[in-house]
Amino acid sequence: MPGEPHAAGRVAVVTGAASGLGQEFSVALAKAGYRVAGLDIADQSVTEARAGGMGNFLPVTADVTDPEGVRMAVSEVVDHYGGPQILVNNAGIYPAIPFGDTTLEDWRRIMRLNLEGPFLMTQAVLPHLRAAGWGRIVNIVSAVVFLGPPDLVAYTTSKAGLVGFTRSLAGELGASGITVNAIAPGLTRTATAARTTGSDGGFERVRDLQCVPRTEEPADLVSTLLYVCDEGSGFLTGQTINVDGGSAKH
Numbered sequence: 001m002p003g004e005p006h007a008a009g010r011v012a013v014v015t016g017a018a019s020g021l022g023q024e025f026s027v028a029l030a031k032a033g034y035r036v037a038g039l040d041i042a043d044q045s046v047t048e049a050r051a052g053g054m055g056n057f058l059p060v061t062a063d064v065t066d067p068e069g070v071r072m073a074v075s076e077v078v079d080h081y082g083g084p085q086i087l088v089n090n091a092g093i094y095p096a097i098p099f100g101d102t103t104l105e106d107w108r109r110i111m112r113l114n115l116e117g118p119f120l121m122t123q124a125v126l127p128h129l130r131a132a133g134w135g136r137i138v139n140i141v142s143a144v145v146f147l148g149p150p151d152l153v154a155y156t157t158s159k160a161g162l163v164g165f166t167r168s169l170a171g172e173l174g175a176s177g178i179t180v181n182a183i184a185p186g187l188t189r190t191a192t193a194a195r196t197t198g199s200d201g202g203f204e205r206v207r208d209l210q211c212v213p214r215t216e217e218p219a220d221l222v223s224t225l226l227y228v229c230d231e232g233s234g235f236l237t238g239q240t241i242n243v244d245g246g247s248a249k250h
Contacts, residue, residue, distance in 0.1 A: 007033030011084040012229070013077060015064050015121060016091030018042035020190035021140060023050065024218035025088055025225055030056045032226060034086065037077040039064060039121075064091050064117035074124040083128030086229055089118035089162075090140040099153040107154050114158035118165065126173075135178035136229045139166050141240060143186045146248035159184075163240050170238030179237035181228050186244025188216045211246025 012029045016022035017038025023046065030036045030051035037058040038044050044059035051057035058080050062073035077084055092114045097106055118139055129135030141159040144152055163182055170180040187193060187206040203215045224243050227233060242250040 009035075010086060011035045011037070011077065011081045012086035012088065013037045013039065013074070013084045013121070013125060014088040014090055015039045015117065017047050017059070018044045019046075020192055021185065021188065021218050021221060022088075022090040023047045024222060025090060026057060027051050028222040028226060029086075029088075029229070034229075035081045037073075037081065037084070039073055040091070064121055065112045067120055070120045070124050074121075074128075078128065083131060084125050085129055085132050085134055086136045086138070087121060087125045087129075088138045088140065088225070089121055091117055092140065092158075094142070094152065094155045096151045097154065098151055102154055110154045110158050111161075114155070115161045115165070118162060122169070126178075129173075129178050130176055133177050134231075135173070135176075136233075137166075137169065137173075137178065137180040138225065138228050139163075139180070139182040141166075141182045141184045143184045143242055143244035143248045143250075145184065145240075146242065146250045166240065167238050174237055177234070179228075179234060181237060182240040183221060183224055183228065184240055184242045184244065184248075184250075185221055186210070186216050186247050188218055188221070190218060206247065207245075209247045210244065211249075214245070216243075216245055 012034045014022055014026045017026045018040035026036050026038045026047050027050045035056050037060055038047055039060050039062040041063050048057050048059055060073045060076050063069045139162050141162050144156045145160045166180050166182040207215055221243055
């Protein structure tokens with residue numbers, strides 16, 4: 001499995017780790033040998049149990065939109081594990097709101113978590129990556145940036161902004177041995193997705209657009225994450241890797 005030969009001693013921070021993709025990513029990194037700190041405002045006991053209970057997963061309660069909370073969370077990680085070298089900006093929300101019904105507060109709430117959260121987290125961990133002379137920043141975006149669904153204008157805009165953040169930051173950090181990449185999942189079967197889109201046939205509609213005729217599962221994204229984080233992937237940066245079963249064909 002990618003990541004295993006060089007994972008020992010590496011510290012990874014994953015946001016939104018209590019459930020869904022964040023939980024899957026945290027568990028995969030922990031089982032690959034990384035020491036993982038999961039950040040979330042929700043209880044992470046399930047993630048901790050799935051990670052194997054071997055002392056390589058640290059649950060940290062934190063709101064990634066709160067600058068002071070982010071600072072304290074990263075300090076807790078440093079005190080427990082030492083400075084992180086990997087950051088997975090996964091926390092996000094994707095409410096389906098018609099553009100005409102989107103309030104300014106809706107817009108700001110989506111941008112705050114999906115775009116400002118990665119900004120705050122990256123600024124907080126970056127000094128540790130620079131000190132290590134090695135790092136991986138992975139931003140979880142979405143295949144909607146290639147498709148532009150009409151009921152997800154605010155969400156699509158936030159994730160497109162994160163793609164731009166990925167590209168620009170890669171240019172700044174490449175000489176420091178730090179790569180910055182984005183992974184773009186399609187509609188993935190998580191509890192949140194099931195609540196918001198499963199009841200109205202959303203999984204089926206998306207599946208019909210894909211080359212791979214099944215619903216994407218969180219486990220389908222693990223090998224890509226481990227590849228991007230691997231020590232051997234140091235020449236891969238500034239990229240958005242689309243993993244959506246061939247829907248966008250990007």
